[in-house]
Amino acid sequence: MSATASLAPAGLPQDATGSTRIDHLVMLNLVEPGSRVLDVGCGDGSLLALLRDRRGVDGRGIELSREGVNACLAHGLPVIQGDADTDLAAYPDDAFDYVILSQTIQATRQPKVVLEHLLRIGRRAIVSFPNFGHWRVRSELLLRGRMPVTDTLPDPWYETPNIHHCTIRDFVGLCRLVGARIERASALDASGHPMRFALPWWVWNLVGTQGVFLLRRG
Numbered sequence: 219m220s221a222t223a224s225l226a227p228a229g230l231p232q233d234a235t236g237s238t239r240i241d242h243l244v245m246l247n248l249v250e251p252g253s254r255v256l257d258v259g260c261g262d263g264s265l266l267a268l269l270r271d272r273r274g275v276d277g278r279g280i281e282l283s284r285e286g287v288n289a290c291l292a293h294g295l296p297v298i299q300g301d302a303d304t305d306l307a308a309y310p311d312d313a314f315d316y317v318i319l320s321q322t323i324q325a326t327r328q329p330k331v332v333l334e335h336l337l338r339i340g341r342r343a344i345v346s347f348p349n350f351g352h353w354r355v356r357s358e359l360l361l362r363g364r365m366p367v368t369d370t371l372p373d374p375w376y377e378t379p380n381i382h383h384c385t386i387r388d389f390v391g392l393c394r395l396v397g398a399r400i401e402r403a404s405a406l407d408a409s410g411h412p413m414r415f416a417l418p419w420w421v422w423n424l425v426g427t428q429g430v431f432l433l434r435r436g
Contacts, residue, residue: 327381
């Protein structure tokens with residue numbers, strides 16, 4: 219894949235209430251209707267519910283927090299309590315069409331191992347994460363000498379669940395390391411919308427607040 223591969227924003231599903239996270243709509247646009255989907259670290263199940271209602275997927279979820287599992291079950295979502303770092307090994311190869319890891323890889327203890335499991339379990343993997351290479355993050359470190367607090371990194375350093383911050387370029391390097399093929403990719407701007415131009419990775423790394431990647435085994 220070229221270094222300027224992009225996810226075209228045209229035709230993104232629109233949310234009638236305006237309350238759905240835009241990155242969720244971007245991921246929704248990557249999933250074929252009727253697919254088998256595993257959402258790892260699914261939180262309160264908002265993305266899984268969106269996929270069920272808009273794409274008619276056969277969806278399952280794993281969530282670490284009991285509160286998140288309870289919220290999912292209350293909305294009729296088949297979610298179990300589990301840990302991405304330890305429980306993905308129990309899933310067989312090619313068990314799902316898509317395995318999704320949304321805003322979670324930076325909170326895992328072994329991101330490389332987790333990504334390898336995603337690619338093994340699913341025919342494709344969708345991964346999104348906050349970009350620690352964004353210019354505002356860099357300026358906070360450079361000018362103030364402090365760990366940044368931004369819209370995509372909202373917690374102070376002593377409360378953040380993130381233990382492996384990465385940049386878009388870091389993630390591209392990890393994909394190469396594990397032999398993942400990048401089928402589509404997008405950087406989201408400060409408002410959460412996909413950037414509308416195909417740009418080199420270093421530009422996305424500087425101005426993108428989040429990365430969203432569609433991967434498959436190489």
